[in-house]
Amino acid sequence: MLIKPLFSHGPVPGYRMLLCAIVAFALMFAEHRFSRMEDLRAQMTTVVAPIQWVVSVPSDVLTWGSLALSDQRALVEENRRLREQLLTLSHRVQRMASLTAENVRLRELLNAAGQTDMPYLTAELLSLDSDPFTHQMVIDRGRRDGAYVGQPVMDASGLVGQITAVSAYSSRVLMLADANHAMPVQVNRNGLRFIVQGSGRYDTLNVMHVPDTADIREGDLLITSGLAGRFPAGYPVARVSEVVHDPGQPFARVTATPVAQLQRSRHFLLLFPPPTVEPEPGDRLWDETFSIIEPPMELMQ
Numbered sequence: 648m649l650i651k652p653l654f655s656h657g658p659v660p661g662y663r664m665l666l667c668a669i670v671a672f673a674l675m676f677a678e679h680r681f682s683r684m685e686d687l688r689a690q691m692t693t694v695v696a697p698i699q700w701v702v703s704v705p706s707d708v709l710t711w712g713s714l715a716l717s718d719q720r721a722l723v724e725e726n727r728r729l730r731e732q733l734l735t736l737s738h739r740v741q742r743m744a745s746l747t748a749e750n751v752r753l754r755e756l757l758n759a760a761g762q763t764d765m766p767y768l769t770a771e772l773l774s775l776d777s778d779p780f781t782h783q784m785v786i787d788r789g790r791r792d793g794a795y796v797g798q799p800v801m802d803a804s805g806l807v808g809q810i811t812a813v814s815a816y817s818s819r820v821l822m823l824a825d826a827n828h829a830m831p832v833q834v835n836r837n838g839l840r841f842i843v844q845g846s847g848r849y850d851t852l853n854v855m856h857v858p859d860t861a862d863i864r865e866g867d868l869l870i871t872s873g874l875a876g877r878f879p880a881g882y883p884v885a886r887v888s889e890v891v892h893d894p895g896q897p898f899a900r901v902t903a904t905p906v907a908q909l910q911r912s913r914h915f916l917l918l919f920p921p922p923t924v925e926p927e928p929g930d931r932l933w934d935e936t937f938s939i940i941e942p943p944m945e946l947m948q
Contacts, residue, residue: 752914755803766919782825788917789816797877799918805883805906823905824849832884833872837862840872849909852885854901859892869903
């Protein structure tokens, strides 16, 4: 009868566990009692470290890949949101600049009209006349808004002109600079009264029939005189830019510059002057007398 050796196929599982426990206990005892075990542990750690690194590589690669993909998706999404936000903010900034300038102009208009209790109506520019020899424009107020022919039009700086034609929803304005426009004014400094006529240029008005001895100087402000009942008194019209005295001539050559921003304004006020008192029968109106002196102009009253 053959008897098999006890450990021919290795120790049984119970003995293996016991053997591992004994070896571990012996190692712990040796490390506690002998200082040379620290060197041995350090050498073993050096030997085992590459193995640990190789084992951990797949896990590290998977972790890094998942983080990289998630970060890339997050960055792409964040970049898209930022581009949309940048586009929206850019649009708002552009619109804000226009609204800010418009708000400033409207506040200036309100401040200009706040000097009196005269009723007014705001209007905005629609188009300019393409004819280079006329200075007219179309605004967005018409008969339905109460606009009427002859109504004074001004901007934040001063008088612009008057309405010459009215439709249901728009009106045509003849500006001061047009050669067919003339109006009575007075020097704000001393009250001298003259007639100002357009020259066909936006920056120049002609002061008509100024006596050579008249007290008028460069820089004098010309305002509406209120005569003829069309333009209310006291509104700035132009500032004298040049006074030329020609010896031997009865009249000086005087030019002025409009105070209104005729080429830049987009917002205007339509003034509603109080009704004038009806003249007594037989009284001659000033505009009728004036029409006898000057060539007939339907716009000058």
